[in-house]
Amino acid sequence: AQSVAQPEDQVNVAEGNPLTVKCTYSVSGNPYLFWYVQYPNRGLQFLLKYITGDNLVKGSYGFEAEFNKSQTSFHLKKPSALVSDSALYFCAVRDGDQAGTALIFGKGTTLSVSS
Amino acid sequence: GAGVSQSPSNKVTEKGKDVELRCDPISGHTALYWYRQRLGQGLEFLIYFQGNSAPDKSGLPSDRFSAERTGESVSTLTIQRTQQEDSAVYLCASSFGTGVTEAFFGQGTRLTVV
Numbered sequence: 001a002q003s004v005a006q007p008e009d010q011v012n013v014a015e016g017n018p019l020t021v022k023c024t025y026s027v028s029g030n031p032y033l034f035w036y037v038q039y040p041n042r043g044l045q046f047l048l049k050y051i052t053g054d055n056l057v058k059g060s061y062g063f064e065a066e067f068n069k070s071q072t073s074f075h076l077k078k079p080s081a082l083v084s085d086s087a088l089y090f091c092a093v094r095d096g097d098q099a100g101t102a103l104i105f106g107k108g109t110t111l112s113v114s115s
Numbered sequence: 116g117a118g119v120s121q122s123p124s125n126k127v128t129e130k131g132k133d134v135e136l137r138c139d140p141i142s143g144h145t146a147l148y149w150y151r152q153r154l155g156q157g158l159e160f161l162i163y164f165q166g167n168s169a170p171d172k173s174g175l176p177s178d179r180f181s182a183e184r185t186g187e188s189v190s191t192l193t194i195q196r197t198q199q200e201d202s203a204v205y206l207c208a209s210s211f212g213t214g215v216t217e218a219f220f221g222q223g224t225r226l227t228v229v
Contacts, residue, residue: 034217034218036220042222043220043221044220046218046219096215101170102160103160103210104160105157106157108156108158
């Protein structure tokens with residue numbers, strides 16, 4: 001069965017500094033990896049995904065994520081944080097080699113960007 | 116439709132009553148997911164549909180929970196004999212099948228059991 005771990009409940013960064021939100025995964029086959037963001041009182045929004053190809057994936061709002069197969073990680077990054085990036089971030093994984101598998105989410109990481 | 120629609124947006128029910136939550140996925144999306152998000156917590160997977168079949172029901176927390184999907188469209192999540200611990204936001208998402216496509220989420224139904 002697939003699983004996702006987000007080891008940090010909260011990440012605090014100052015505006016303008018780079019940010020990293022960590023994610024590690026476990027699947028038996030090839031991982032399909034996703035990042036979502038949830039702003040207060042709003043639904044989850046898709047940010048980016050890794051399916052295959054380049055290990056560095058670029059997504060919405062200037063975010064990017066780096067897939068590292070040897071470390072089974074898919075950390076979310078942004079070179080320069082904005083206060084408006086403050087939100088709850090979820091990493092998700094699906095086992096790409098198995099049909100009929102669900103999309104499993106991590107428990108989420110709260111990002112707080114201070115001005 | 117333009118997005119995933121869930122109804123009702125809010126539901127307050129008395130302990131022991133049954134509730135039914137509805138999800139209208141994006142037209143053409145064959146995969147549909149239900150998740151539960153308790154206050155301040157992450158997303159807890161409940162059940163996944165591919166078409167009208169549910170290949171993965173492993174997340175349903177008890178036999179009080181059931182779900183169905185008809186016409187490869189609307190899905191209903193039913194909770195029987197609600198308990199206070201069922202209070203949460205119930206999120207529905209849909210996608211073009213499994214694999215590479217991302218899922219799109221509805222705004223959720225906030226269920227409060229009093």
